[in-house]
Amino acid sequence: MNILHIDCSPRPDSHSRQLSAAIVQRLLSLLPDAEISRRDLGFDPLPHHGSDYAAALSSAAAMSTASPTAIELSETVIREVEAANAIVIGTPMNNFTVPSVLKAWIDELLRVGRTILPTPDGKVGMLSDRPVFIGVASGGVFAGERANQPDFLTPYLSAALGCIGLKTLQFLPVQATAFLDPKSIEAARQATLADLDHSAVDLLR
Numbered sequence: 001m002n003i004l005h006i007d008c009s010p011r012p013d014s015h016s017r018q019l020s021a022a023i024v025q026r027l028l029s030l031l032p033d034a035e036i037s038r039r040d041l042g043f044d045p046l047p048h049h050g051s052d053y054a055a056a057l058s059s060a061a062a063m064s065t066a067s068p069t070a071i072e073l074s075e076t077v078i079r080e081v082e083a084a085n086a087i088v089i090g091t092p093m094n095n096f097t098v099p100s101v102l103k104a105w106i107d108e109l110l111r112v113g114r115t116i117l118p119t120p121d122g123k124v125g126m127l128s129d130r131p132v133f134i135g136v137a138s139g140g141v142f143a144g145e146r147a148n149q150p151d152f153l154t155p156y157l158s159a160a161l162g163c164i165g166l167k168t169l170q171f172l173p174v175q176a177t178a179f180l181d182p183k184s185i186e187a188a189r190q191a192t193l194a195d196l197d198h199s200a201v202d203l204l205r
């Protein structure tokens with residue numbers, strides 16, 4: 001049993017880091033023997049892909065002749081996901097969507113012919129489904145009755161992970177971090193953790 005724990009904030013005392021760590025602790029209470037793999041995109045960002053990778057992804061013919069080094073990082077990222085029974089992502093909302101470090105990871109993870117099968121009816125995921133818990137910290141409010149800004153993060157991650165086969169997603173937000181005092185943020189974190197849907201994890205036991 002393996003849990004892949006991903007963080008995206010560059011801040012050590014980040015709200016999304018605290019949230020993702022708390023989600024992992026909850027999962028460990030259900031899956032005490034689980035091992036944790038780390039991919040810290042906040043402290044150790046992936047490079048933006050270079051011309052070799054872009055060239056490999058430019059057509060099916062180019063991909064079939066791509067050198068192993070062109071897809072090496074993509075292969076590493078994909079294998080980390082394949083090895084995980086569950087995934088926990090802690091991420092800030094940046095400009096209504098995911099931070100660029102998470103986008104760079106997604107650009108390595110989504111690869112036609114490896115994680116995405118193109119069909120006449122659209123893209124079909126090639127990975128088996130597994131639960132993904134996404135702890136989101138936002139300075140303002142993007143979900144619920146008091147939302148006052150667009151939310152491209154939730155639909156984007158749902159579409160991106162969904163198209164490779166990861167469809168069991170749960171978004172666990174802590175919102176308004178710019179306005180709440182530390183006690184209220186802790187209360188918001190506990191409230192969102194109480195919503196954590198155990199059913200997908202129960203299936204893993």
Ligand SMILES: Cc1cc2nc3c(=O)[nH]c(=O)nc-3n(C[C@H](O)[C@H](O)[C@H](O)COP(=O)(O)O)c2cc1C
Nearest residue numbers: 009014015016092093094095096137138139140177
């Ligand atoms: C570049 C940047 C863009 C941001 N854009 C948004 C935004 O669109 N909406 C929002 O609610 N907060 C936004 N914020 C605030 C962060 O979401 C907020 O500070 C959050 O708590 C950061 O996560 P962390 O505490 O895990 O570092 C932005 C912060 C930065 C640095």
